[in-house]
Structures are given as structure tokens and as C-alpha cells.
Amino acid sequence: MVTFQLATDRPIAVRIGLAVAALVFLMLAVSLVNLYGLRGMVRAVDSASHSAEILASVNGATGRVENFIATRDQESLSQAEGMVAAAIAGLSAIPVAEAHSLKGSLERLAAAIAALRAASLTMEGETENMTAHYGRMREATLLVEQGIADGLKGVESRAVEHEARAGNIESAHRILDTLRNGERIITANVARVLVTGDGAAGTAARSAGAALQPVVEQLREMMGAPQEREALGQLATALAAASRAVEHLGEAPKLRGDEALRHLAVVGDVVERLETMLADVEGQVAHDASDIQAATGLLHNAAALSKRFAERVATLEAQTLSFRLSPSTEIASSVGAILDELSRLSRVLPSSVGLQAKATPLTVSDQIAGYRAAFARFHQASNALGGARDQVRNEARSAGLLVARFAGQARSDAVIHNDRSMLATILAGTVAILLAGAIAWSTSRFVAQPIVALASVMRRLAAGDLNAEIASAGRGDEIGIMTRAVRVFQENALRIRVLEAEAEAERQQVQASLERMVAERTDTLHQQTEVLEAQAVELIQARNQAETANQAKSDFVATVSHELRTPLTLILAPLEQLSAATTPPVDWRVQIERAQRNALRLMNRVNDILDFSKAEAGKFELCPTPIDLNTVVGVLAEDAAMVAEGKGCTLTCSIDPALGTVFLDPRHFEKILLNLVSNAIKFTPAGGTVHLAVTPMDGERFELAVQDSGIGIAPDKLPLLFQRFSQIDNSATRHYSGTGIGLALVKDLAELMGGEVGVNSEPGRGSCFFVRLPLGAEQHTVPTEASPMHERSSPSTTSTIEQRHLRFDDGRQGSRNDRASTPGTDDEQPPEHALRSKVLVVDDSPEMLSYLSELLHDDYTVATATDGEQAWALLQLRPIDVVVSDVMMPKLDGFGLTARIKASAGFAHLPVILVTARGGSEACISGLESGADDYIAKPFSPLELKARVRAALRMSQVQTELHAKSRQAGMAEIATTVLHNVGNVLNSVNVSAELVSSQMRSSKAQGLGKVAQLMSEHVHDLSDFLTNDHKGKMLPDYLLKLAKVVTEEQEGIIEELGQLTKGIDHIKTIVAAQQSYAVAVSIVETVPVAALIDDALRMSAGLLARREVTVVKDLADLPLLPLDRHRVLLILVNLINNARQALDSVVDRSPCVTFSAFLADGALRITVADNGNGIAPEHLKRIFSHGFTTRKDGHGFGLHSCALAAQEMGGSLTVHSDGAGQGATFTLDIPLDASLSQRSTPNRHIQPVDDMSATHE
Structure with a gap:
């Protein structure tokens, strides 16, 4: 018995499955209906697709053919053939009845492409043939031209030989005339002797005979034919016999006279024979001259024909190329006319110069004929190529029309099948919509409405309404299950609400605890942020200070370079002069004293830098000893007073009597005192005062104060005084020397000894530097070994007065003797120096100024100045030929002086040589850009300075002479041109001179001096030193290597000197050429x-x-x-x-x-x-x-x-x-x-x- 369940009891999945099965059966029916229409449409689409591919292949092949015609690219033609073959193979997808006509058209297209390839290959082959014939014609042309050139050379050689022969014949005629005249003279004198017995006539005959012998030898050198040599032998024999007879004429006048006359007659006959021979040779020479002239004319005609032939061959190539690019009947006719003309020329050209034997196996005529035949075949292939191209285009057009017709038919079939499928789909869709409506109503009634009601209950539960009523809990499907689950959720929610109330109270307690912790952490973060911000500010300040210190260090290095190079120059230059002198000069003691002074000054500078580096590295050590302030300060004040007096200042000292013995490091205390006093003297002008005072402050400290009436210090500069690497005046025009580390060293030493340093200053009224130090205690003393050290370092016991004075830096360089000379005046010169060149030396260092003046004094009239302004004033007052100036000077530096001189019309020609301690290419470029004519870096060689001054004077004299000569001749333009050209060459001369100077300064030859010094130290045991000592064993190898290096350096210098000489020679030549313009x-x-x-x-x-x-x-x-x-x-x-x-x-x-x-x-x-x-x-x-x-x-x-x-x-x-x-x-x-x-x-x-x-x- 069959039973039915209610819809509400049947599971939802079953109900949905049934509905879906109905829809599937419906769609299956629709698919069967569409399958038939789809197959027909696919066939139509395939047919249209193949038609499109064939059409694309045909169009692609046509494009490749067009590309081949334009570029002769065989690959394009191969691609076209492949595309046509692919199109023929693709005809299988088209019905046989329709594809037959299209296949025939494509086959004809393939045949046309094949014909196109054959014509192209023929044209390429004939192009190669024409190129080969053209090359052979060019070779034949070059061969003819070479033959003509060889012929001309041969004719020229014959012409030279002809001129030589003609000259020999003319000389032979003169010699024969001489022989004939000599024979007549001897005959006449012999006859006179026979008639009158005159002895003088015999002597004349003998002299004439002796004179004729060398003439015969000269004639023998000019006439070398066999008959001529035979006749010359007879002439020499007869002349010798006649000379012997004349020699013995006094012994038997009659006999010897007749014999002499007989031999002289033979001489006359031989001379006449030789004249006849010369006449025959003259005829041959005249005939050769005619032959040479005819050959020359023939060769010139041949050269003209060869040139015409080469021109027509080139024209033939050009016309052939034009025909290849654009074939036309006119160009083809032109090519034929050129070939006809070349045929005519080829028949004339080889025979005109007799070069048949040198011709290639194929004659020029054969090459012309071959070219003509190749061109004819090329012409035929070109015509065939044009026909094939037209056939390809026609067949491509026909195939395209057929393919287009087939594609149109396929599109019509596809449209019909598509319409049928659309109709079936519409019918199936209508049925599906009705069925879907029924399924939707059923789903809404039995599924959707219960779900919506259940969703409404869940929303109320979610909103907190836990008392909502839940229906449909008795259904047996999935909705019933869901309803029962929601009811369980409702019951759980009620229990959870109770639990939440209990948890809320606990949560509030925890939240209060968390808020307290957050507040504490926030305060801590605020404090850390403030600390980080303060550290960031400190880092920025530290970075700025580091950048400032870095710049100060750079300036410090430049200043120290100037302070060290200047005394180094005044050490090396005098020693180099003494070393180069063969005998000691008169002022050798002055030179050595100058070198010694500057060596001490250099040592003081180096010691300052070393002390400063120790202070910066924290390596200073204290050695406190008991010292008497009255003695130490008094001795130093006495020395300083003499230095101040030399500058024109007054130094006074006052020490409180209550101060006696203190416990300090004597070396550090003396360094502080020296720096402060030197600083005060340096910045105090002449007529000013410096006061040194030592006073007690309290029971534990005393104060050392140095008051001056100098220039003072601006308030904004006071914080920089005791900083490292800083100077108040650090420019190139600074007034005072120094390294800028003295006051920083004073500060470091004072703080090391537990004291402090300070300054009070007002611009224009002077400054007061003070140091406050502790008196020290006796328990801080060191063992007694320190006292001898102090005694050894005392300036009053071990140093000369000059050495003690050199410890003070008064802002000027040089001894008091050097400073005694008045800058701005000429050195005393004897009257004979009045016409010498005048050199103006400018330097703020008195000792350097004195040295440069002495160095140039012997050759020039020297004037001096201590700064640029004073030098400029001197230039206005007296004539100067060259200026030698330092760069770093007060008031107006060397760059400014040079720029002012070169900008002035009256002094623009004046040569300027800059001398500076600042080395490097940048300083050199700055000097040359300012207008300087030359640039010398310290330390320099005296010979180098003299050479630079001489070169500058020579250049100036050359320019002056050019201006003078141009004014005299009224040719100002020539002088300006000379200056321009000399300036161009002078640039290269300056470069070569600078390179030579640099190579000489960096030469390794100084190593030879070290070797000589080492050998002189072991002069008594030199053999043992070379064999046993480690350095001695290395010495030979070192000398070999040094010799090689020095040799290479000398070769480089010699090469640069050669270039320099070339440049100077060219300048001289330019000047000489322009002077000779007149x-x-x-x-x-x-x-x-x-x-x-x-x-x-x-x-x-x-x-x-x-x-x-x-x-x-x-x-x-x-x-x-x-x-x-x-x-x-x-x-x-x-x-x-x-x-x-x-x-x-x-x-x-x-x-x-x-x-x-x-x-x-x-x-x-x-x-x-x-x-x-x-x-x-x-x-x-x-x-x-x-x-x-x-x-x-x-x-x-x-x-x-x-x-x-x-x-x-x-x-x-x-x-x-x-x-x-x-x-x-x-x-x-x-x-x-x-x-x-x-x-x-x-x-x-x-x-x-x-x-x-x-x-x-």
C-alpha cells in the first residue's frame, strides 16, 4: 500500500532535488534540439575561418613579394612561397567544387612567385658579372695610369741624364780649348827658346806643361767611351813626353826642342780627334733630346685619354646603379652610349703607351663586351621581373575575390543555423520559467515563510528580548530542527545573562586598576620624550660644532703650511746656493745665519704644534717643582723687552714682592708666559706699550696678567679666542703671522695645572689676558731630577740672545738686522746698474724680503714693499720691469695686487710672478686666473726663481720691442697679432715650465745626497761598511735603482725642456717673421x-x-x-x-x-x-x-x-x-x-x- 508524506514532513533537500531533476530533463531536451543547429554552424564557421586564413596567406604573400621588390630580400620571397603553399594545403576545409577554381588561382600565383625568384637571381648574377667587369676595367685603367706614371718617371730620368751628358760635353769642350791653348803656349815658348835661347820662355813652357797634366785627368773623367779612352791615353802619353822634353830643354836645346815640338803636334792632332768625337756625341745628345720631348708629349696625351676613360667608367657605374634603382629606356640608352665610347677609347688607349704586354689575359675590349652582354641580360631580367610582379598582383587580387566569396557564403550558413538554435532556446526558456514559478511558490510557502518567522525570533533574541515565543518546533524537517536549536539558544542566553551581571562587577574593578597603570606609564613616556628632545638638541649643536671645528682645522692646516714653508724656503734656498757655489761666497756667514735663524723658528713652530697635539690627545704630564716667580718672569720679561724694543714698543713688568717660590711645572708655565707676551707684542703697533703684572689673589692662587695697547678684539670674536684651530684674522690679507694654536694651548695648560684663563678687550684700546694659577704645595714636588731638567730648559743658561729672542713671535718674520732695512726703497746700487732691469719684490716677511732682494741684487735693480698697497704706490712713482709678490699679505694680498695691475691700462703689460706657501693645483689656478704670468710654490730653488724672472723679463722685452717696432713702422696691427700669437704659444710654454719645475722639486736626486752623507760617515771603514753592515749591503742595489729613477726623471725633464725650447723658438720665429714684414x-x-x-x-x-x-x-x-x-x-x-x-x-x-x-x-x-x-x-x-x-x-x-x-x-x-x-x-x-x-x-x-x-x- 503506497503512503504519501505531507510537504512539511518531507525534507527540504528532497523537495529541492525533485525540482532540480525536472529542470535538468527540460534542459537536456533543449540541448538535443540545439546540438543539430550547433554542428551546422560549426561547419560554416570552420569554412569561414579557413577562408580567412587563406585570404591572410594570400595578402601576406603579396606583401612579402612587394617587400622583395623593394629590398631584394630573398627571405621575403621564400616566406611568400611558404604562405602560398600553406594556402593551397588549407583548401581541404572548403568543399571540392568551390576549392578547384581557388586552387588554380593559387597555383598560378606560386608560379608567378617562382618566375619572380628566377628573374631576381638572374639580375643578381648579372649584377655580379657587371661588377666583375667593372672591377677589371678599373684595374686596367689603374694599370694604364701606372704605366703612364712609370713612363713619365723614365722620361724624367732620361732628361736628367741628358742634362748631365750635355754638361759634361760642354765641360769637355772647355777642357779641350784649354789643352789646345796650352799646346800653343808650349809650342810658342819652345820655338822662342830655339830661336832666342830665352830661359824665361823655357820656364813658361815647363809651367804650362805641368798645368796641362791635371786637365787631362779631368777630361778622362768626362769621356769614357773606348775610342775616347784610347785617344785620351795617346794624349796623356804625348803630353808627358812633351813635358819631359821641355824639362831637359836646357841640356840639348835643338834635340829636345824638336822632340817637344813633335810630341806637341801629336797633342794637337789628338785634341782635334777628341773634338770630332765630341761633335758626334753632341749629335746623339740632340737626337735624344728630341726623343725625350716626343715621348713626353705622347705620355701626356695618353694621360688625358686615361683620365677620360676613367671618368667614363665611373659614369658607367653611376648610370648602371640608376638603372637598377629605376629602370628606364633613357638610362639603358645612356649606358649603351657610354659602352660605345669606352670601346672606342679602349682601342686607342693601350697602343698609345705601348702597354699591351702588361694587360690582363682579358683585354679591356673583352671586359666592355662582357659588361654590355651582362647589362643586356640584366635588362631582360628586369623586364621579366616587372611582368612577374604584375602577374603576382593580378593572381593575388583574383584569389582574394574568390576567398571573399567563399567566406560570405559560410557566414550566411552560420546565420541560418544560429537562428534555428535561438528559436529552440526561446521555447525551452518559456517552459523553464513556468516550472521555476511553481517551484518558487512551493519554496516560499513551505520553506521561506517559516525561516523568516524564525529569523524574526532570532533578531529579538539578539536584541536582548529573551522572552520571544518560538513556533513550528514540531516539524520533522530541517526547519523544525533549527527551531528547536533556537529554543536551546534562548535558554542558554538566559543563563549567560546571569553570569554577565556577575562578571561586570569584576570587570569594573580591573578597569580601574588598568587606568591607574596607563596614567603612570604616560608620565614616564613624557619624561623620556623630554630627555630625547634635549639629547637631539645637543646632537645638533655637537654636529654644528664639529662642522665649525672641521672648517677651522682646514684653515689651520693652510695657515700652518704658510708658517712652515716660509722658514723652510729660507733654510733650503741659502743652503742650495752654498752647495752650488764652487767657492764660498763673500756673504756665506750671512746665509748660514739666516738658515740657522729660520731653522730655530721652524723648530719653535713644530714644537708648538707638537705641544698642541699632546694637549689635544691628553698626554701632557705635570712635573711641579719650586720656582722663583721673580727670577723666571724677570728673565723672560727682559728678553721680551728687547724684542718689543726692536718693534718699536715698550714692555714693562711688575711682580708683587709677596710672591716668592711657587710649585708649578716650569716648562708649562714658561710656555703660557711666552704665548701671552708674544701675542701682546704681535698685536701692539709701534709706539704702543705692553705691561706684564704678577699679583697674588688669595692665599692659594696668583694672577698673571698681560695688558697691551694694541688693536683690541671685537666682542663677537671673544668666544673664539681660546678655541682650537681658530684665528680672528684667517684671511689671505691677515696682518700677523702665527698658527692660531697659541691661546688654545695656554687654555689647555692652565686648566691642566688647575687654573683658568680669561680676557678683557675693547676694539681700538687694547686687550688684557690673565691666567690664574694655584700656588701649589710642597708635597706636590717631584724628586730632585726635575731641577736639572729645569736648568737645562732655562733660556738664560743655554741659549744665545738671538735664539732666546726667536722664542717670541712678534707677528713678523726675520731678524732685527733684516727688519732694519726700509721697505719701499731700492737697495743701494752702483752707478753701472742704472740701466739694469728693475724688479719689485713684495712680501710681508722682512727676512724673506731681505733674502729675495739679496738673491736678485746681483742681476737686477731691486725695490721692495711689505704689502700690496705699498707696492701699488711704488708702481706709480718709478718704472718697474717685473713684480715678484707674495700672496698672503696685509691690506692688499698678492691676488688683489695682480688683478689691480692687470686691470690698469698702464701696467697691464707688467709681468707678475706670485710666490706663496700655498701649494696645490687649486692655488695655482687661482693665481693664474687673477692674471699672474707665473706661479712659484715655497720652498723653491733660487735657480728656479731666477729662471722665472729672466723668462718673464724676456717675454716683457719681446712684447716691448714688438710695440716699439710696430710704432716705428706704423704697423700696430702686426704688433697686436704678434702678442696674440705669442700668448697662444706662451700658454704651452708656461705649462711645460710648470711641469719641469714640478719634476725638479719632486726629483729623487736628493737621494744621492743622502747616499753621499752615509758614505762620508763611513769613509774610514767603507769596505767593512759595504760588506758587513745591513745598510751597506743594500747600498749598491739602492744606487742602481736610484740611478734608473733619476735617469728616467732626467729624460722626462729633457723632453719637457725640448718642448719648452720649441715653444720659445716658435715665439722667436713669430717675432722675427713679423719684424721682417717690412x-x-x-x-x-x-x-x-x-x-x-x-x-x-x-x-x-x-x-x-x-x-x-x-x-x-x-x-x-x-x-x-x-x-x-x-x-x-x-x-x-x-x-x-x-x-x-x-x-x-x-x-x-x-x-x-x-x-x-x-x-x-x-x-x-x-x-x-x-x-x-x-x-x-x-x-x-x-x-x-x-x-x-x-x-x-x-x-x-x-x-x-x-x-x-x-x-x-x-x-x-x-x-x-x-x-x-x-x-x-x-x-x-x-x-x-x-x-x-x-x-x-x-x-x-x-x-x-x-x-x-x-x-x-
């Missing part, structure tokens, strides 16, 4: 062009290297050419300098200068191209005009002088530029034919040029 001559000599360009580059190497300019040289292989070397060099140096200036503003590309040189149309062409800022179009016409320039610092003479020099050589100088920023190219053309025709000697001659007035007009 007579307008040009010196031409055979020179290598590449070496000339290299010389110009070496002269400008420093300027190019400083700008990092890349130099590119594209030079042809040129022979020695006759050129005006110095004019060409002048032009090249100016063009290089002009290119370098054009590259100064280039920042977006690497600066480059390119040189090229080659022969063109009988002229030498040199180009100089740069990638600089270029030339504006409006400036191109005026660029070579006199005085025209586009630079603020230019004068418009450089390029103008280059253009004039090119005109004077018969050439030209031109320029091309595409505009601003596009670079510029200068082209120098120098004709060579004129130079060759005017040469009088093989190497060198003087060539007149046009008058200068005509050039300027």
Missing part, C-alpha cells in the same frame, strides 16, 4: 705635415687637457711638402685656441676637435673642425675681419692674422658652420705648384710675397 719675405722649406700638426697640438696640449678635449686626426699619407712652416704653425695654433674657446661652453656633449690633411687639386688642404658653440650666419662673413670678435675678452686679431698669413702663402682660409651650437670647420688651402716652381734649393729658399699695403687694402 721686407715681405717668406721662408719656405720641405716639412712633414703630420709633424707640423703634432707640434701645434703640443703647444696647446695644456689648454686642451684642462678642458678634456678629445683630439681626432684623419691625416692622409703625405710626402714632404714645401711650406712656410712658421706661418702654417701660426695658423694652426690660432685655430686650435679658437676651437678650445668655442668648446668652453659645451656641457651636453663631449668636446672634440678633428684634424684632417690631404692633397686636393694641386693644393694642401688642412681642416680643423670642432663641435663647439658654432657661428651665427650673420657672423660668417665678418669672422676674418680686422677687430671683429664675438667674445667679451677677444680682440679680433687671431683669425684676421690667420687669414692674412694664408693670403701671403697664395692660399685661403675659409669657415663653415650650420649655426649656433652646431660647431665650426675651418679649411686652410695652400697651393703647392707655386711653391715648387719658385724653389731655388732642395731644402730652403726665400720667397717674396706681396707688399703689406696691398694686403691690407
